[in-house]
Amino acid sequence: MPRAFTPKVITANALLEGDAIWFTQDDTWSRDIAEAEFITDEAHADIRLLEARADQSLVAGVYLAEAKLSDNGPAPTHFREAFRTRGPSNYAHGKQEA
Amino acid sequence: MYVYNDFDEAFVRERVAQFRGQVARRIDGSLTEDEFKPLRLMNGLYLQLHAYMLRVAVPYGTLNSAQMTQLAHLADTYDKGYGHFTTRQNIQYNWPDLRDVPDMLSDLADVGMHAIQTSGNTIRNVTADHFAGAAKGEIEDPRPVAELLRQWSTDHPEFQSLPRKFKIAVTGCEADRAVIRAHDIGLRVVRNGEGEIGYEVIVGGGLGRTPMVGKVLRTFLPKADLLPYCEAIVSVYNLLGRRDNKYKARIKITLHENGLEKIQDLVESRFEQIAPLFGGVDQELLAEIEHSFAAPAFVSKSVDGYEAARLANPAFRSWSDTNLAEHRADGYAIVSISIKKHGATPGDATSDQMRVMAELAARFGHDELRISHEQNVILPHVHKSDLPEIYAALRAADLATANIGLISDIIACPGMDYCALATARSIPVAQQIATRFDELKLEHDVGPLKIKISGCINACGHHHVGHIGILGLDRAGVENYQITLGGDGTQTTTIGERAGPGFGADDIVPAIERLVLGYLDLRSDSSETFLQAYRRLGAEPFKNILYPEKAQKNAA
Ligand code: SF4
Numbered sequence: 001m002p003r004a005f006t007p008k009v010i011t012a013n014a015l016l017e018g019d020a021i022w023f024t025q026d027d028t029w030s031r032d033i034a035e036a037e038f039i040t041d042e043a044h045a046d047i048r049l050l051e052a053r054a055d056q057s058l059v060a061g062v063y064l065a066e067a068k069l070s071d072n073g074p075a076p077t078h079f080r081e082a083f084r085t086r087g088p089s090n091y092a093h094g095k096q097e098a
Numbered sequence: 099m100y101v102y103n104d105f106d107e108a109f110v111r112e113r114v115a116q117f118r119g120q121v122a123r124r125i126d127g128s129l130t131e132d133e134f135k136p137l138r139l140m141n142g143l144y145l146q147l148h149a150y151m152l153r154v155a156v157p158y159g160t161l162n163s164a165q166m167t168q169l170a171h172l173a174d175t176y177d178k179g180y181g182h183f184t185t186r187q188n189i190q191y192n193w194p195d196l197r198d199v200p201d202m203l204s205d206l207a208d209v210g211m212h213a214i215q216t217s218g219n220t221i222r223n224v225t226a227d228h229f230a231g232a233a234k235g236e237i238e239d240p241r242p243v244a245e246l247l248r249q250w251s252t253d254h255p256e257f258q259s260l261p262r263k264f265k266i267a268v269t270g271c272e273a274d275r276a277v278i279r280a281h282d283i284g285l286r287v288v289r290n291g292e293g294e295i296g297y298e299v300i301v302g303g304g305l306g307r308t309p310m311v312g313k314v315l316r317t318f319l320p321k322a323d324l325l326p327y328c329e330a331i332v333s334v335y336n337l338l339g340r341r342d343n344k345y346k347a348r349i350k351i352t353l354h355e356n357g358l359e360k361i362q363d364l365v366e367s368r369f370e371q372i373a374p375l376f377g378g379v380d381q382e383l384l385a386e387i388e389h390s391f392a393a394p395a396f397v398s399k400s401v402d403g404y405e406a407a408r409l410a411n412p413a414f415r416s417w418s419d420t421n422l423a424e425h426r427a428d429g430y431a432i433v434s435i436s437i438k439k440h441g442a443t444p445g446d447a448t449s450d451q452m453r454v455m456a457e458l459a460a461r462f463g464h465d466e467l468r469i470s471h472e473q474n475v476i477l478p479h480v481h482k483s484d485l486p487e488i489y490a491a492l493r494a495a496d497l498a499t500a501n502i503g504l505i506s507d508i509i510a511c512p513g514m515d516y517c518a519l520a521t522a523r524s525i526p527v528a529q530q531i532a533t534r535f536d537e538l539k540l541e542h543d544v545g546p547l548k549i550k551i552s553g554c555i556n557a558c559g560h561h562h563v564g565h566i567g568i569l570g571l572d573r574a575g576v577e578n579y580q581i582t583l584g585g586d587g588t589q590t591t592t593i594g595e596r597a598g599p600g601f602g603a604d605d606i607v608p609a610i611e612r613l614v615l616g617y618l619d620l621r622s623d624s625s626e627t628f629l630q631a632y633r634r635l636g637a638e639p640f641k642n643i644l645y646p647e648k649a650q651k652n653a654a
Pocket of ligand 1: 512519521557
């Protein structure tokens with residue numbers, strides 16, 4: 001049996017700054033995962049991934065990442081993706097700095 | 099030190115100009131990411147978790163003060179005021195903006211530096227003993243040969259798309275501080291029965307997923323044959339190395355699958371073929387290079403001030419006991435500056451610290467600095483009479499930690515705090531272990547102990563050759579740390595043995611504490627190091643300390 005589809009968001013790195021960004025419902029890229037489009041359907045995920053990859057003039061390395069729904073909106077489930085929303089743990093650099 | 103000639107200068111400038119054009123074309127959309135990625139990697143530019151990362155080569159770990167000052171300038175101008183020194187004697191900048199990278203490369207070219215071949219399936223930055231040219235007992239400074247190899251391998255048309263990356267390390271001593279047996283090619287300067295200088299050639303070492311200790315391909319290779327012989331090795335690998343499976347592509351696997359004898363035969367016949375084509379031009383070049391590595395003019399003066407300072411200042415005494423190594427010239431010492439202050443990120447130096455170290459090198463150290471694979475900075479040629487002043491300056495810059503070779507002198511790769519390939523973090527584990535043993539005030543009592551931490555199986559943190567190795571893994575979405583014991587990265591290279599099941603992020607530091615305190619009970623006396631005790635007693639008693647419940651069950 002194929003594995004049940006688990007919710008996702010589409011993420012990438014910004015072309016110029018290189019930081020983590022997420023694909024929104026309006027086909028824009030946000031620096032806040034909570035603004036990402038929360039994708040719960042596999043076929044829709046495939047289409048949105050193609051759309052997100054269609055224009056890579058501003059982004060690099062587009063992929064689907066596991067996500068869950070929190071009070072604020074989509075949130076990471078895996079620690080790697082959680083770090084991407086914050087920054088490194090040894091300095092207050094990256095997103096947590098702002 | 100080697101200074102770029104017109105050819106080097108023109109070549110590096112041209113590469114900067116090419117990359118400037120490539121970046122512009124990526125930004126205006128004429129290049130896709132797929133097209134741009136290999137181009138940026140050729141110039142040392144990675145894309146990591148939070149930002150780009152620029153990896154700058156420090157060839158054979160040698161810098162002059164102007165270069166170190168320029169590294170500080172890059173940190174201030176284009177990054178967040180610091181840089182990270184790596185186990186490959188490189189420096190990495192963690193926060194550059196894509197638009198700034200061509201300027202960074204141009205600023206590097208101003209001081210004869212570049213980021214070429216710090217990535218990709220090419221021959222990477224050649225690493226060397228960080229005490230080269232200064233160590234007591236060295237047969238010959240290995241850096242001229244390392245520079246020759248750098249020039250030969252840079253943009254070598256035949257070796258730009260090898261099956262996988264290729265790393266060469268050199269040492270001029272019996273004592274191995276360059277982990278040469280864990281490199282694709284390891285070279286050690288030796289003398290034969292006639293007193294002639296040559297090389298022991300070791301091939302097929304490597305860490306990573308399948309750790310292997312290199313094997314001797316030639317016990318004595320005449321010095322003049324070095325370059326054609328290395329070219330023969332790499333070209334045999336280029337043909338034979340597997341391209342179907344990334345995990346089986348390194349020369350260690352080629353050697354393992356084909357056997358030493360077959361590789362030896364192929365290398366020897368290829369060598370016979372190509373050696374005549376070199377026609378001695380490599381030797382002319384080497385002679386020129388050797389000239390630029392001539393030893394500084396050492397002087398003889400009194401060391402009374404140094405001895406007096408040792409008596410008067412216990413902190414200075416402790417630092418000089420731990421951080422100095424024997425120099426080949428009388429009255430001189432090799433200074434290791436620890437970039438491992440307790441609780442700080444291993445290998446990170448601020449721009450201010452870089453400038454202080456550069457200034458000390460210029461004033462007291464014949465203008466030379468080294469980066470060690472253990473992520474510290476070395477002043478290789480210092481007269482002992484200058485040490486009190488050097489120590490005072492280091493102290494003022496927060497660089498006087500007296501912990502070289504001790505438990506808090508930890509190698510840690512960037513791990514999941516930066517690296518896109520990581521499976522867990524390594525920096526916080528290093529920070530916590532160092533902080534904990536500083537609180538316990540035990541590290542001088544524990545003595546020589548090398549802890550090495552990697553954030554994934556690629557083993558950039560050399561965990562396999564740590565006396566205690568720690569490997570960070572992702573176990574069902576949680577960070578988990580596996581311990582290996584008894585590894586050794588010196589002339590007696592040994593791959594550490596896995597101790598047992600991994601520990602969670604909250605349990606790894608207590609486990610290390612238990613292990614080290616347990617060793618204090620196990621050692622025969624205070625002169626028996628952790629590694630010696632492990633070799634005498636075997637793994638069992640150490641495993642029992644790490645897993646007390648299992649030990650109890652077995653005893654019941
Ligand atoms: S060992 Fe893994 S996590 Fe650490 S720097 Fe290397 S690739 Fe990254």
